[in-house]
Amino acid sequence: MSTSEALAAAQAARDAAANIEIPQEARDRARELAWEDGLIELALQQGHSLAEVWQALRGNIDGATAKQFLAGGGSIARPDFWWMKVPTEWGIKARASDPEMGLTIGDLNIGTYGDIPDVWYNRSEIARGSFPTPTVEDMGYTIYDKALIWADCCVPLYEVAIRDRWVSSTDLRWNSLEPLPDDIEKAVCQLMTEQSERAYYQGALLSGWLPEISYGYLELKLFLSTVIYDVARHAEAFRKRALSNGGGLGLQAPTDYNRVLQECRTFPELLATMFVQDSMLLTLFKNGDKIAQNQLERDMYALCARDRQRIMDYQIERMKHFLWKLPDRRDEQNLYFGKAEARMVKEWGDSVVWEPLAILLGGGKDRMDSGKAKLQGLRKQQVQDYVANLEKATFFRSNLNARFKDLIGG
Amino acid sequence: MAANPTIEPGLDLSWLNLYDEPATATPGKKGLTLKEINAGRYSDAARGGGDMTYRMRGAVARPGAHRFGPNYMSKSDVWSENCIMLYEEATQRQWASARDIPWDTLQPLPDEIERAMCQLCTMLTEVEFIAGDVPGQWLPFISAQDFEAGLFLMSQIMDEARHTDVFRKRALVNGGGLLAQGAGLGLRTLLEARDFTEMSVLMHVQAEGFVQSMFRMGELIGQTEADKRIFRMSAQDESRHLAFGVMHLKYVLDTDPDRAEEIHHYLDKAEGDASGGGSGDVTFPPVFESLCILLGGGVEKFDEGVQKFLLLRKRQINEYAHRLDVAGLNRRNRFGPLMAQFVDPV
Numbered sequence A: 001m002s003t004s005e006a007l008a009a010a011q012a013a014r015d016a017a018a019n020i021e022i023p024q025e026a027r028d029r030a031r032e033l034a035w036e037d038g039l040i041e042l043a044l045q046q047g048h049s050l051a052e053v054w055q056a057l058r059g060n061i062d063g064a065t066a067k068q069f070l071a072g073g074g075s076i077a078r079p080d081f082w083w084m085k086v087p088t089e090w091g092i093k094a095r096a097s098d099p100e101m102g103l104t105i106g107d108l109n110i111g112t113y114g115d116i117p118d119v120w121y122n123r124s125e126i127a128r129g130s131f132p133t134p135t136v137e138d139m140g141y142t143i144y145d146k147a148l149i150w151a152d153c154c155v156p157l158y159e160v161a162i163r164d165r166w167v168s169s170t171d172l173r174w175n176s177l178e179p180l181p182d183d184i185e186k187a188v189c190q191l192m193t194e195q196s197e198r199a200y201y202q203g204a205l206l207s208g209w210l211p212e213i214s215y216g217y218l219e220l221k222l223f224l225s226t227v228i229y230d231v232a233r234h235a236e237a238f239r240k241r242a243l244s245n246g247g248g249l250g251l252q253a254p255t256d257y258n259r260v261l262q263e264c265r266t267f268p269e270l271l272a273t274m275f276v277q278d279s280m281l282l283t284l285f286k287n288g289d290k291i292a293q294n295q296l297e298r299d300m301y302a303l304c305a306r307d308r309q310r311i312m313d314y315q316i317e318r319m320k321h322f323l324w325k326l327p328d329r330r331d332e333q334n335l336y337f338g339k340a341e342a343r344m345v346k347e348w349g350d351s352v353v354w355e356p357l358a359i360l361l362g363g364g365k366d367r368m369d370s371g372k373a374k375l376q377g378l379r380k381q382q383v384q385d386y387v388a389n390l391e392k393a394t395f396f397r398s399n400l401n402a403r404f405k406d407l408i409g410g
Numbered sequence B: 001m002a003a004n005p006t007i008e009p010g011l012d013l014s015w016l017n018l019y020d021e022p023a024t025a026t027p028g029k030k031g032l033t034l035k036e037i038n039a040g041r042y043s044d045a046a047r048g049g050g051d052m053t054y055r056m057r058g059a060v061a062r063p064g065a066h067r068f069g070p071n072y073m074s075k076s077d078v079w080s081e082n083c084i085m086l087y088e089e090a091t092q093r094q095w096a097s098a099r100d101i102p103w104d105t106l107q108p109l110p111d112e113i114e115r116a117m118c119q120l121c122t123m124l125t126e127v128e129f130i131a132g133d134v135p136g137q138w139l140p141f142i143s144a145q146d147f148e149a150g151l152f153l154m155s156q157i158m159d160e161a162r163h164t165d166v167f168r169k170r171a172l173v174n175g176g177g178l179l180a181q182g183a184g185l186g187l188r189t190l191l192e193a194r195d196f197t198e199m200s201v202l203m204h205v206q207a208e209g210f211v212q213s214m215f216r217m218g219e220l221i222g223q224t225e226a227d228k229r230i231f232r233m234s235a236q237d238e239s240r241h242l243a244f245g246v247m248h249l250k251y252v253l254d255t256d257p258d259r260a261e262e263i264h265h266y267l268d269k270a271e272g273d274a275s276g277g278g279s280g281d282v283t284f285p286p287v288f289e290s291l292c293i294l295l296g297g298g299v300e301k302f303d304e305g306v307q308k309f310l311l312l313r314k315r316q317i318n319e320y321a322h323r324l325d326v327a328g329l330n331r332r333n334r335f336g337p338l339m340a341q342f343v344d345p346v
């Protein structure tokens, strides 16, 4: 570059710099870092971009250092790489413990990265195991106690949920659907209308609780994300079934049970209350062959049952862990179960809930007697499984709902 | 046989008479998607008024149904014309970080490079964690009348869980670890939004847009095949989140153009955080420095990295400006100086 070219370039840089409006916050920051007046302009005149200046300001480069660098013609965004030296655990080589599953989040829980604390104290969104910034805003999480929410199984279940994912649009053979008798098709559609709403509501509800859970329990949050995605797909698959074979949507689901979920004040209360429906729906879908009218429905219920089994596994282990850690809170759980059972009994008695099931089990509205008997058998199975699931969670229900008791004859 | 205590005596069966319009959706090229069932009285076009009961669109209202608390009564508050297609695409394109990333192929890297990658992943796994909370926070406010928007956000929650996990895996798989927290990234502003559209513009369009522009430079940032693949797979997901936000903004502006100034106001504030704010704020020193090392190819080539970093910023800002143009929000003459300096003339 000739001298005249260099002078022209320098003048051009000065002209350009003169046209750049320097934001007030950059000036404020510079003042905090004791930059002399005019130093920002000098940097711009020397051809540094505003971004580089800002970089230096964010990097806490003090005025003296910045001036020194500019005098030497160097970069003002001088890195010091302090983050390379933070005292976190280094040298981690996680390896897949089960080659079939690949590298799982469970495989990462080694060394200090596997410490899942009983109480998590950091109120920011810091990744568990990274080096904390000393002063941070409170992000507003409310759940900091492992005893309230944790179950070890959420770690493997997260990866299993991903492995077992399915897609309703292509994994179910929609072309195989054949017309059904009118009353049966409408019974399927009514059941689908109800279940689609229940699934969608459960997804929306759980989603709303995610921002309450702190990073200490990362794996649980990841697992809950799979649950939310599972029930989203259930809501969608059920709707598709209702709208693909000559029927439509029927009457919306009863709202008594969902409202009691909505009313929960804490996440552990929600999980206890939801335990009842999670168990009942698992048994329902496990018995899907009895209500299915074709292969598509059999497949759909089986896939839903497989997803719901993971939720139940978490629910059981969470409750067991909770009761073990917080034995004083055992009796309190009876209150939540009691409320939830009462609402469920009310909904089971709703004709728009039980009649479609009786039609499907019996094989038509003219075979309601047989359908009702079979439904009674299914309800009994649901309650037995529920009580058994509670027992697996080391909970023995002291005042099981009277109607449930009648059903299981005890 | 004892009387069944949970089956009422007598029959009602009146619900059998609710079906006036037979729905017979048939599968299309991509199977039976939400698009095929979006027809007649069940379609989003046939949406009636708002509903606070979680009644799914097209279902018959149950007399006496409880309300569940306030939600958006108008479709334009939450809707995006592509949410149906994006949800189905999300179900088709789920991937598994456990198996779809060739972890076995990772080889030891020079210490400074490994540290830079681990620092970047530490920041990203933190950012992605919030990216799940933010849509989660808004799901209860979406009416089931607009359930496809809700389903899409649930698929986003799944995507963000996978991103949270894949960057944590990367940090812990190759002899490294997590490094410095990325506090100061402006993530809280995403949770501070008090309106769905405000949230969507700040998160989907701005923050995820910046992240996406970065992921799209993953071929330059990633030093190994596995790293490049992580960025590619994540970018595929981010493109859906971004597309939802751009089309939501467009829908709002098309249906409620008076909101433009209000939306500018949110962005004025967010962009006032000098660098652009939000989770795409790559000017935080540990992020900036690690990116420059990766882009340059080592500490020795830091200055080269800075130049590439400036290209990345340029790309981020220009793509952001373009997305706003597409949505119908002309902000080119409203950008603050820190952004304006990067914007190319149209």
Ligand SMILES: [Fe+2]
Pocket: B128, B131, B159, B160, B163, B238
């Ligand atoms: Fe993400």
Ligand SMILES: [Fe+2]
Pocket: B131, B160, B208, B237, B238, B241
């Ligand atoms: Fe995203």
